[in-house]
Amino acid sequence: MPDATYVAFVPNGMSAKLRNVLQQEDTGAITWRERKVMFGSEFYFSGPPKLARATHAYVSQWVVGH
Secondary structure (H helix, E strand, C coil), rough: CCCCEEEEEEEHHHHHHHHHHHCCCCCCCCCEEEEEEEEEEEEEECCCCCHHHHHHHHHHHHHHHH
């Protein structure tokens, strides 16, 4: 099955924190990259579709909750 990619927008004040967490953790089958844009960053999560979707959902909830 081909990989899926999901994008999560993270505001400037939270981008560094998420980046630090992702750099320190073993993300397993998920690969990620950051693209800095105005007012924040887009984080791209790629990997098996179910896992990429779950990662995107988790990050989105994390952004809303903080």
